[in-house]
Amino acid sequence: MRFGIINITGLVIIWLLSSYTLKHQPRVLTFNDFEPHLHLQNDTTYLVNFWASWCTPCVEELPAFERVGEEYGHQKVKVLLVSLDFPGQIENRLVPFLEKNEIRSEVLVLNDPDANKWIDSVDPSWSGSIPATLIYHGNDRTFHEGAYTYEDLKRIVEQKMKVK
């Protein structure tokens, strides 16, 4: 009986630990697997932000995305942070960054080194520098290379929500 309790306690602890780690454990996708995230046809407005934890202007604009995600989260607005951190730096850099900054938006890692093959599929006007962001609702798409402010995001999201 006592062993049973210890076992259960142990299992609960393992479960808590793993769920905590998993929360900040982003999925790693190739562009083919990631691409559907750029074309979801439903009543949600998506903010897809391309960033990396080592990119200063990207990190500076993250709070704006977090804030919009939080404020509009109950209104069918979803923020997706697409990290371009190097595969070797996910465990020792990206995950600790997400934990330290308590990032709540969904994060996934896009690991597909031949970016020349897929940059145009995100948007033909993208030269490839980050940060870059695609905001879309159905076929209404706005792409921007460079950082956004909270006010920019709010304006674009509200406009997209109104148009629908």
Added chain:
Amino acid sequence: MKKIVLLGVFSFLALSFVIGAGYKVGDKAEDFKLQNVDGNYVSLADFDDAKGYIVVFTCNGCPYAKAYQDRIIALDKKYKGKGYPVVAINPNNVDLKSDDSLEGMKKRAEEKGFTFPYLKDAKYEVYKTYGATRTPHIYLLQKESGDLVVKYIGTIDDNYQDAAAVQEAYLANAVNALIGGKDPNPNSTKAIGCTIKEK
């Protein structure tokens, strides 16, 4: 008179737009005179024997730029003797990235053993004229009857993570094409890179 003024304004606007867009393949590129990490000023015209140039916009801190610097050194060693030397330019605003000062560049050049000039775009003008938006960003130029013609714009190869896993060496293929008297194909590629830090 009014019409002429309007026309003037319009041409100016049109021209500014063209300048703002940077170079495309086939455009004539301007030479520049920028300070090297050794203190001397360097222009493309200083390379008497060059048939063309591999102009690389790069910097000290960007992980993508750094991942490619060994490969840039290898390209310089391979192609300098064939008439296509590397000329690297650091375009980042020093007020935003203090590590990208001439002093920081000197350190980076020494650490890596750069075999090519590493120049500071101190007025932040050259990268705008070229239209570079990220580091690394390559412009391959060819001398043609006194002009510098842009022959290839883009990235170095198709795998920033692992030089050994490269399938398509875009830049080397482009230089080889020029050496063989052909136009590069593809003549333009894209890659993820760090935004050039500008105010």
